[in-house]
Amino acid sequence: MEPCIENCKDSITPLSKLKIRNALKSYKxxxxxxxxxxxxxxxxxxxLYLLDQSGLHLVTYEYLEQTMGKVQEMETAS
Incomplete structure (x- = not known):
């Protein structure tokens, strides 16, 4: 089993974050x-894949941006 990086953003320094990004980008x-x-x-x-009630879908980054923008608008409105 490969190592797992869990949500630990509060304990990651900017230098560590850069090293993690570079390691993940170069991982084959x-x-x-x-x-x-x-x-x-x-x-x-x-x-990028989106998992919803109808299954797993390959999506573009632009689609993700549009979707996330709509979700943020709905959260702000409520």
């Missing part, structure tokens, strides 16, 4: 990333 295998950090996603991931 597959990784699963669940993140709200769109900058991180755009820098590390070359394929």
């Amino acid at each position: 295998g597959g990784i699963v990333v669940a993140s709200h950090d769109r900058k991180f996603i755009s820098e590390v991931c070359d394929q």
Whole structure:
């Protein structure tokens, strides 16, 4: 089993974050990333999948941006 990086953003220094991003970008295998950090996603991931009630879908980064914008608007309105 490969190592897992859990949500530990409060304990990661800017230098550590850069090293993690570079390591993930250069990793030749597959990784699963669940993140709200769109900058991180755009820098590390070359394929994006959306999991919803109807299944798993390959999506573009632009679609993710549109979807996340709508979710943020709904959260702000409520």
